[in-house]
Amino acid sequence: MNRRSITRVAAALVTAGVAASMLAGCAGGSGGDDADGKVTITWWNNATSGPLPAVWEQVAKDFMKEHPNVVVKQTGYQNEDLQRTLIPNALAAGDPPDLFQTWGGGETRDQVNNDYLMPLDDLIPDTIKSVGATVNGWQVDGKTYGIPYRFGIEGFWYNKDLFAKAGITSTPTTLDELKTDVKKLKDAGITPIAVGAGDKWPAAHWWYQFALHSCSPDTLKAGTGSFDFSDPCWVEAGNQLKDFIGTNPFQDGFLGTPAQTGAGSSAGLVANGNAAMELMGDWNAGVMGGLTPDQKVPSFLSWFPFPGIEGAAGDAKAQLGNGDAFACAKSAPKECADLLAYIMSPEIQKKYAESGSGIPTVASAQASLTDDNLKLIAQATTDASFVQLYFDTAFGTEVGNAMNEGIVNLFAGKGSAQDIVDKMTAAAKTVQQ
């Protein structure tokens, strides 16, 4: 071999080596057990702002102190990215985090069908008992796959001062009263309702409320259970909503308004006194607190549940809600369940309640709620005749997405109430096929 060919061979080997290591880099997996016998638990949650990230970080640290052989890696991701992209991709790739956020309903059903989740009943039965009926949304065929730490219903967050200015003395208990109040607010020159329709789901929740209050509980069960949307109440819900949108209750340009980012978002409009109310989940106080100049939850803020619809088949005391839960991956080390039990322990849940991030599911922790609005919601959740999971969660990704597309069309004046049901039925066919 002369010198030139030696150089060439060396160059070729280096090139091949670089390529091989690039390919190998993609294949690298993460093992549960480290070389020094420590168990690593990766934990993905949706806490990115407010006081919650600090709470979870402290939980991870304390758990590691008590279990020296465990390393907990805790990371918060933006909720929708986490739910729609990060977790599905990680699960499909066979390399999921050990403990992760889960939203229940159709999604949990699908994940169980794919054998992605660890059944928890035999591992931490007492923890499951401690959250009561709220765990239903995370059970499939009688087995429990996730445990909610937060569960709450949505309702109207409203500005007491603006209501008083418009001459409204009590919060509405029927749809007609709500319409009257909207008119009073408009007459007083106040934007009655802020809706973050740009993000799709805040608009969709309006239809969910109309459907919940238009359809009987049995019809709702047929919908979530077997995708049977033949009852006319599903179309009627859309027509009712269309009439309501026709009264022009929302802020200008609501199709482009985001729900939670910036002072121009729907939460920001209410938090800064530029709109009188917003239909939103129990997490909203935490969101609004981050959107005011002084970073505090405004004192004029109060809450009332969505009113019933007179003469409709729906249960006026039924409520819509959802929860935040954690689940362990099938492949996770068994310490994952221990960490989950620790997170759900009363002392941690009290800290969670004190942070004002939402309503804890553990009954003994609810007394630690300091936020007046959260206390109101906790009471209303207890008073509800039943709590329906948000329909997009209950129906699963495909039907939920088709439904939201149809509802957004209705908001933009582009589709009919029948179109929403047609889209849902068509999507249900692709799932059941």
Next chain:
Amino acid sequence: MSTLTSTPGSAVAADPGVPTARRRKDRGVVRKRIEITIFVAPALILFLGFVVAPVVLAAVYSFFNLPAAFQWDMLNGDRFIGLDNYIRAFTTPEFIQSIGNTFVIVVASLLVQGPLAILIALLLNRRMKGRSVFRLLIFVPYVLAEVIAGLAWRLLLQPNGGVNALLEAVGLGALKQNWLADPSIALFTIFLIMTWKYIGFAILLMLAGLQGVPDELAEAAAIDGASWWQTQRYITLPLLGPTIRIWAFLSIIGSLQVFDIVWVTVSPTVRQMATDTMATYMVQQGQFAGQPGYGSAIAVILFLISLVVALVYQRFALRRDLEGAVTSGVR
């Protein structure tokens, strides 16, 4: 690659009476081949693994119904549905609209950005003060990442954002718009942002093309009494032809695949209403609506449309420019 062996006159045609020489020559060929293989293999493996294989897989997935409950598992149950995903795509108004939006962007880019870029390039090609500063400024938006540009405009174009405040301040309050939230003008707004972003690149190309136009021709025309406009129209523009055609090709391909700016600038709702392109619709359906099979069908359709447009354009518009480069290599 294989010309060494197949071309008459090289190895095959070597003198058959001298076997040792031939063997040596053969050995040379073999070594050359090994060398080529070793050097090409890494790139080839990456290309096959990360470009060709995903394209083929997408084509395969597009014939399956893959709901979240059976994620990617094509063998689980009766998942094969033939052309149903394609039929569904072409009977879905939202997808038809996304094709329409994409082609609006393609055509508008050609008709607006092209002439504008040529005009500005002609101006910047004249000797004047601060020319290099202008050239630099115009190219800056192109250097920005799409996501950053999109977010910046998203903030500027809010109902109470900078653009409306500026219009108000200069007494044009009547022109205030809900730029990104009004479905009837959102696509127009997106196109304005894209023009702002990409025109720098077009101008740069045109300026480079103008450097290839000999000054002598313009001087000769001036002696013959041609005005500045006549010189540009009858001398500069024709000679700029190859540059314009290449720019148009890049612009068409880029417009067909527009994703980032649309995705980050408008809200999901307005996107669905008015500004979905084929690429954003594909990601929305394939990823966020949990329908990888349907999304793959959209991807294949987008791929085929881009391919056909590119081939037709190459065949008819770029034929002269590429004479001897691409065309004869294929033959």
